[in-house]
Amino acid sequence: MEIHEYQAKEILEGFGVPVPPGGLAYSPEQAAYRAREIGGDRWVVKAQVHSGGRGKVGGIKLVSDEHEVEDAADELFGKRLVTHQTGPEGKAVYRVYVEGAVDIERELYLGFVLDRKSERIMVVASAAGGMEIEEIAAARPETIVRSVVEPAVGVQAFQCREIAFELGLDAALVPQLVNIILGCCKAFEELDATMVEINPLVVTGDGRVLALDAKMTFDDNALYRHPQISELRDKSQEDPRETQAADRGLNYVGLGGNIGCIVNGAGLAMATMDMIKLAGGEPANFLDIGGGATPERVAKAFRLVQSDRKVEAILVNIFAGINRCDWVAEGIIQALEKAPVEVPLVVRLAGTHVEQGRKILAGSGLPLIHAATLAEAADRVVTAWRNSQGASVRAVMS
Numbered sequence: 001m002e003i004h005e006y007q008a009k010e011i012l013e014g015f016g017v018p019v020p021p022g023g024l025a026y027s028p029e030q031a032a033y034r035a036r037e038i039g040g041d042r043w044v045v046k047a048q049v050h051s052g053g054r055g056k057v058g059g060i061k062l063v064s065d066e067h068e069v070e071d072a073a074d075e076l077f078g079k080r081l082v083t084h085q086t087g088p089e090g091k092a093v094y095r096v097y098v099e100g101a102v103d104i105e106r107e108l109y110l111g112f113v114l115d116r117k118s119e120r121i122m123v124v125a126s127a128a129g130g131m132e133i134e135e136i137a138a139a140r141p142e143t144i145v146r147s148v149v150e151p152a153v154g155v156q157a158f159q160c161r162e163i164a165f166e167l168g169l170d171a172a173l174v175p176q177l178v179n180i181i182l183g184c185c186k187a188f189e190e191l192d193a194t195m196v197e198i199n200p201l202v203v204t205g206d207g208r209v210l211a212l213d214a215k216m217t218f219d220d221n222a223l224y225r226h227p228q229i230s231e232l233r234d235k236s237q238e239d240p241r242e243t244q245a246a247d248r249g250l251n252y253v254g255l256g257g258n259i260g261c262i263v264n265g266a267g268l269a270m271a272t273m274d275m276i277k278l279a280g281g282e283p284a285n286f287l288d289i290g291g292g293a294t295p296e297r298v299a300k301a302f303r304l305v306q307s308d309r310k311v312e313a314i315l316v317n318i319f320a321g322i323n324r325c326d327w328v329a330e331g332i333i334q335a336l337e338k339a340p341v342e343v344p345l346v347v348r349l350a351g352t353h354v355e356q357g358r359k360i361l362a363g364s365g366l367p368l369i370h371a372a373t374l375a376e377a378a379d380r381v382v383t384a385w386r387n388s389q390g391a392s393v394r395a396v397m398s
């Protein structure tokens with residue numbers, strides 16, 4: 001789960017990471033009020049969307065009087081910010097964060113990730129802050145410093161000092177960076193984060209080290225331990241189809257193709273997508289309905305897949321292990337009775353009681369296309385989709 005910059009800053013501040021003074025606003029008037037509260041004569045008005053790269057697309061505005069704060073906020077509210085991370089549809093701005101402008105001397109990069117290879121938290125830092133880490137890795141890989149946190153003892157102050165020296169930080173500033181790294185690591189571990197990123201971490205003209213941006217993501221499977229973090233979920237920032245699926249206990253990722261997939265098991269779902277591509281089609285989604293594949297889940301899956309207007313054919317691929325194909329077949333029939341499918345539908349069943357399952361589907365009178373193997377299923381759904389396209393073209397022409 002992702003959260004907003006202002007939320008991440010509030011959390012990290014609680015762990016001793018210094019941030020500039022700031023306040024959240026839901027309206028331009030409130031933004032101006034926040035600027036007055038903060039004081040000073042320069043502010044930044046920052047669009048709160050779940051994405052980095054806001055600065056490059058006008059989502060971060062530097063202003064120098066209260067009216068400008070209001071105008072900048074006015075311009076941001078309701079806008080859909082399109083960054084390199086959001087996809088072409090962008091993300092809507094419903095909140096802005098007003099922050100005192102900081103006199104920046106140096107911009108650094110500081111990140112904390114779960115490194116799968118070492119199975120440890122890894123601190124990643126670079127003297128080339130401000131750019132995205134992918135850009136740094138491409139353009140200035142020699143500036144990247146990595147340090148692995150030993151779980152038995154936690155991050156050590158000497159490690160933090162080493163990082164500070166490698167970044168070329170002034171000796172006087174080293175203790176501040178050490179505190180920041182210690183604080184971030186503590187937050188990472190205690191809150192089951194999967195990523196903490198401060199980009200940029202800045203050195204100010206008056207010798208302070210501050211987090212100017214903050215991003216945190218959390219392990220969804222550990223959220224039950226952190227109700228105060230779950231509460232920060234902002235559904236306006238998520239793909240509505242994925243939110244809907246998560247609320248129904250399904251694992252869904254929208255992909256933009258036109259062949260809807262309903263599959264049980266993540267591995268089989270990925271293999272199904274591969275086979276569709278191999279057969280010349282484009283999958284509309286990844287959908288793992290879980291091991292059970294009860295009629296209710298199958299029905300929910302059909303509704304979800306069909307809510308994507310791009311879907312022009314559907315492939316159901318179920319492997320029954322503990323489950324039984326005859327139960328799954330009953331489930332498909334019940335689901336289709338509740339929500340008829342208007343596009344070509346290919347069903348492939350395999351596993352326990354497969355013969356009975358196929359018989360039930362064949363006897364149902366539903367316009368299903370059967371397939372015995374995964375390859376056959378992929379071929380048939382792509383062919384059925386092509387034929388249906390031909391049919392609609394013919395219908396338009398006649």
Ligand code: ADP
Pocket residue numbers: 020044046051052053054055056060099100101102103104107130199200212213214
């Ligand atoms: P994003 O990463 O989404 O573009 P950032 O919060 O990193 O957003 O802001 C982009 C840039 O704007 C920063 O690299 C920094 O140069 C500038 N900036 C952000 N916050 C402040 C601030 N409080 N004072 C001065 N400059 C800021």
Ligand code: MG
Pocket residue numbers: 052053199200213
């Ligand atoms: Mg940033």
